Amino acid sequence: MLSRVAENLYWLGRYLERAENVARMAEVNYNASVEQRAAGGDDSQLWTALVGALDAREEYAAAIEQTPDLSPGDWLIFSESNPNSLRSTVTLARSLARELREHISREVFEEINLLYLSATRAPHTAGMRPFTASVKRTVAAIVGLFDNTVLLNEGREWLRCGLFIERADMTSRIVDAKYFILLPSPEDVGGTLDTYQWMGILRSASALEAFRKRYRGAITGVRVAEMLMLDPDFPRSLGFCVTAFTRHFERATEATPRQQSLPANRELALLELDLGAANAEEIVEAGLHEFLDEFQTRLGRVHDAMTDGIFRAVPAAAASR
Amino acid sequence: MADLLTGYRTLAGPDEMFAPHGEYRFAYREFAERFRRWDADEYRARQSASDLEQLNGGVTFTVYQDQAGTERIFPFSLIPRIITAEEWAVIEAGLVQRVTALNRFLTDLYGEQRCIRDGVIPAELVESAPGFNPRMRGFVPPLGVWAHVAGIDLIRDREGIFRVLEDNLRTPSGVSYVLENRRTMLNVVPDLFPAGSVAPVDEYADRLLEMLVAVRPAGVDADETRSVILTPGSYNSAYFEHSFLARQMGIELVEGRDLLVHDHHVYLRATTGLEPVHVIYRRVDDEFLDPLVFREDSALGVAGLFEAYRAGNVTIVNAIGNGIVDDKVTCRFVPAAIRYFLGEEPILPNVDTFVGALPSDLEFILANLGDLVMKPSNASGGYGIVIGPQASAADLQAARERLRANPSGYIAQPLQEFSTIPSFDGERLEARRADLRPFVVTGASSWVLPGGLTRVASDSTSYIVNSSQGGGSKDTWVLRPSRGT
Numbered sequence: 001m002l003s004r005v006a007e008n009l010y011w012l013g014r015y016l017e018r019a020e021n022v023a024r025m026a027e028v029n030y031n032a033s034v035e036q037r038a039a040g041g042d043d044s045q046l047w048t049a050l051v052g053a054l055d056a057r058e059e060y061a062a063a064i065e066q067t068p069d070l071s072p073g074d075w076l077i078f079s080e081s082n083p084n085s086l087r088s089t090v091t092l093a094r095s096l097a098r099e100l101r102e103h104i105s106r107e108v109f110e111e112i113n114l115l116y117l118s119a120t121r122a123p124h125t126a127g128m129r130p131f132t133a134s135v136k137r138t139v140a141a142i143v144g145l146f147d148n149t150v151l152l153n154e155g156r157e158w159l160r161c162g163l164f165i166e167r168a169d170m171t172s173r174i175v176d177a178k179y180f181i182l183l184p185s186p187e188d189v190g191g192t193l194d195t196y197q198w199m200g201i202l203r204s205a206s207a208l209e210a211f212r213k214r215y216r217g218a219i220t221g222v223r224v225a226e227m228l229m230l231d232p233d234f235p236r237s238l239g240f241c242v243t244a245f246t247r248h249f250e251r252a253t254e255a256t257p258r259q260q261s262l263p264a265n266r267e268l269a270l271l272e273l274d275l276g277a278a279n280a281e282e283i284v285e286a287g288l289h290e291f292l293d294e295f296q297t298r299l300g301r302v303h304d305a306m307t308d309g310i311f312r313a314v315p316a317a318a319a320s321r
Numbered sequence: 322m323a324d325l326l327t328g329y330r331t332l333a334g335p336d337e338m339f340a341p342h343g344e345y346r347f348a349y350r351e352f353a354e355r356f357r358r359w360d361a362d363e364y365r366a367r368q369s370a371s372d373l374e375q376l377n378g379g380v381t382f383t384v385y386q387d388q389a390g391t392e393r394i395f396p397f398s399l400i401p402r403i404i405t406a407e408e409w410a411v412i413e414a415g416l417v418q419r420v421t422a423l424n425r426f427l428t429d430l431y432g433e434q435r436c437i438r439d440g441v442i443p444a445e446l447v448e449s450a451p452g453f454n455p456r457m458r459g460f461v462p463p464l465g466v467w468a469h470v471a472g473i474d475l476i477r478d479r480e481g482i483f484r485v486l487e488d489n490l491r492t493p494s495g496v497s498y499v500l501e502n503r504r505t506m507l508n509v510v511p512d513l514f515p516a517g518s519v520a521p522v523d524e525y526a527d528r529l530l531e532m533l534v535a536v537r538p539a540g541v542d543a544d545e546t547r548s549v550i551l552t553p554g555s556y557n558s559a560y561f562e563h564s565f566l567a568r569q570m571g572i573e574l575v576e577g578r579d580l581l582v583h584d585h586h587v588y589l590r591a592t593t594g595l596e597p598v599h600v601i602y603r604r605v606d607d608e609f610l611d612p613l614v615f616r617e618d619s620a621l622g623v624a625g626l627f628e629a630y631r632a633g634n635v636t637i638v639n640a641i642g643n644g645i646v647d648d649k650v651t652c653r654f655v656p657a658a659i660r661y662f663l664g665e666e667p668i669l670p671n672v673d674t675f676v677g678a679l680p681s682d683l684e685f686i687l688a689n690l691g692d693l694v695m696k697p698s699n700a701s702g703g704y705g706i707v708i709g710p711q712a713s714a715a716d717l718q719a720a721r722e723r724l725r726a727n728p729s730g731y732i733a734q735p736l737q738e739f740s741t742i743p744s745f746d747g748e749r750l751e752a753r754r755a756d757l758r759p760f761v762v763t764g765a766s767s768w769v770l771p772g773g774l775t776r777v778a779s780d781s782t783s784y785i786v787n788s789s790q791g792g793g794s795k796d797t798w799v800l801r802p803s804r805g806t
Contacts, residue, residue, distance in 0.1 A: 002579050006592045098379060099555045102568035106378070113379050154592065255593040310592055 007311035013162020047072035052180035157252035168241035226280035264305035396793030415669030452644025476739035497562035520771035526569035535764030582625030677728035772797035
């Protein structure tokens with residue numbers, strides 16, 4: 001497979017997963033903020049926390065200097081000038097899909113194209129909910145259609161690599177969002193508000209129902225961290241995603257010269273080992289935010305090793321024929 | 322139908338659907354039986370279904386001048402051009418004859434140049450032509466085929482005869498719209514098709530792929546032949562078509578940066594290493610193909626490609642250097658070339674053409690510009706055209722000055738009152754001029770796609786059908802012999 005095509009499929013997977021995650025996080029936030037406002041509370045902190053978890057505080061600060069009344073929600077979802085907004089992510093996914101037309105099926109392209117057309121032609125008029133809902137539905141449809149209409153080959157493995165690395169990154173950001181939501185005082189740890197916030201984190205990862213099945217007891221920080229980071233059976237946990245990524249990466253690079261895939265393989269193997277040996281209580285004790293930060297850095301190294309070693313490798317002199 | 326056709330007025334040229342006294346022409350009889358039940362609401366409903374289908378499917382082209390929405394659907398009109406089997410047989414034979422002669426013409430112009438010595442075309446018109454590529458001298462591509470994919474623009478004149486307006490032998494585009502238009506028609510107006518009597522078009526991709534394999538370099542096994550489509554990239558106006566054809570043939574769509582040349586062989590950069598490439602169906606113009614030989618600033622091409630081509634290790638489709646014969650100037654000499662190389666009379670006549678570079682023609686153009694259409698000899702897309710009968714005195718004067726300053730830069734033709742086909746203007750049908758671009762694929766032999774791209778002007782006053790000038794398209798039906806006789 002062409003290196004450029006492999007890279008584009010990988011990025012298509014990343015953008016699709018990113019769009020779905022941002023849509024879900026925004027939706028949970030939206031519901032929570034409606035609830036808080038109904039109770040007479042202040043919901044602004046919820047949105048700034050989301051901006052913080054997505055690593056976008058500086059960009060948002062710059063944006064509101066230009067447009068002071070731009071709300072963080074609108075900026076995250078609809079802004080054309082924010083290159084990471086949901087709308088921009090959908091646009092990027094669609095332009096990749098257009099470049100990849102001959103590698104994806106007509107059905108897959110049409111779903112992405114329809115989403116793009118609805119995102120760019122009828123923006124905020126209907127509000128956030130219809131848009132985030134259609135992003136979630138469409139991404140699920142696309143991933144399903146991909147499974148059912150596209151040849152099972154290297155290309156599909158690259159798309160899956162993109163989905164899982166992005167999901168791992170996004171889940172780590174969802175958990176990290178808790179770090180950005182401040183509790184009024186240290187005594188509130190373990191209190192009602194703390195529990196309520198952890199519940200929001202679970203919802204953001206579509207994990208609340210799974211959590212209830214897994215743990216019969218109370219929602220605590222350690223349990224949420226354990227489930228979202230280390231649970232090998234929960235499909236959004238960091239551990240699950242890294243293992244899945246490794247499997248797809250191995251299949252995608254079956255025929256790649258070993259010296260090209262080795263650096264990424266090495267990073268992956270170490271990451272998988274460390275996650276397998278980790279313990280939630282110790283992580284929370286030592287600092288959840290620091291752990292997640294390091295995790296994101298290590299994922300970035302995997303990404304770089306893959307990009308440099310495989311997608312953009314300068315080929316050794318051609319084999320003479 | 323009464324509703325839709327109220328006030329339908331034909332123009333100076335013939336109408337494809339109606340004979341002069343208002344009765345349906347033979348080709349349209351069965352169609353009209355079905356179509357006459359429609360009123361304007363029905364038409365609008367079908368049209369919006371068709372537009373939506375093309376938009377959702379991403380069947381779009383890019384408009385360069387437009388900043389805002391750079392992708393648009395090609396305006397599509399639901400009333401097809403219908404051609405009888407008899408008419409088509411003439412067109413088909415004429416096209417095969419023409420393309421055969423053009424290939425011989427190219428081999429000779431880059432080879433012995435016997436045709437120049439024998440007076441078919443003046444030497445100075447060849448050597449000075451911007452389309453002549455001296456680097457191709459002495460080269461003969463596999464099977465002697467230069468124009469592998471030819472798009473020959475035809476119009477039907479006042480007398481009802483199909484004439485050649487121009488040959489497109491470099492990278493003619495439009496075939497994807499032929500295939501997508503048919504698909505749209507079958508989805509949106511299946512009830513308009515006379516049962517089983519319209520020739521299908523979906524064979525195109527198979528024929529194209531068969532040709533690519535047929536012209537592979539010597540010594541490469543047919544089953545091992547690796548063909549690719551080379552595109553300038555997703556911002557090119559015809560990108561949809563490049564990707565469409567790659568999908569239809571199941572071959573890689575590549576950009577210049579995906580290829581590299583090593584030791585005069587071309588390779589593709591793959592995740593598994595380098596893989597050899599044998600045939601490149603390029604949709605990149607000659608001058609951008611290889612920065613070492615042509616434009617240095619080209620980022621679209623592949624360094625070293627030209628040498629690999631000349632060494633015979635890769636076949637480039639269409640060949641490099643075809644510009645010399647699809648030039649609007651050379652077009653004037655094609656009938657003579659057909660007689661010279663094949664010893665036959667041309668089956669399809671040319672539109673009369675006068676070239677500024679010939680002194681006698683120049684005099685004629687200057688004297689009769691008010692009745693002629695003047696075009697730059699080396700531009701396409703409908704840019705820079707002066708239509709004499711519609712131009713102001715000042716415009717004509719300016720055009721004469723441009724012509725005097727650079728006689729060989731222009732050609733002129735009598736204003737063609739070419740045929741019209743009914744098209745919907747939002748309320749009712751009006752007559753609009755339309756041309757026809759059939760596609761000829763030539764490998765071991767020539768094959769003509771039944772039908773072709775019918776392009777239609779944007780309103781009833783316009784003579785220009787190019788998409789870049791707001792023109793639209795129609796499906797083209799070639800009726801099967803059983804119904805056509």
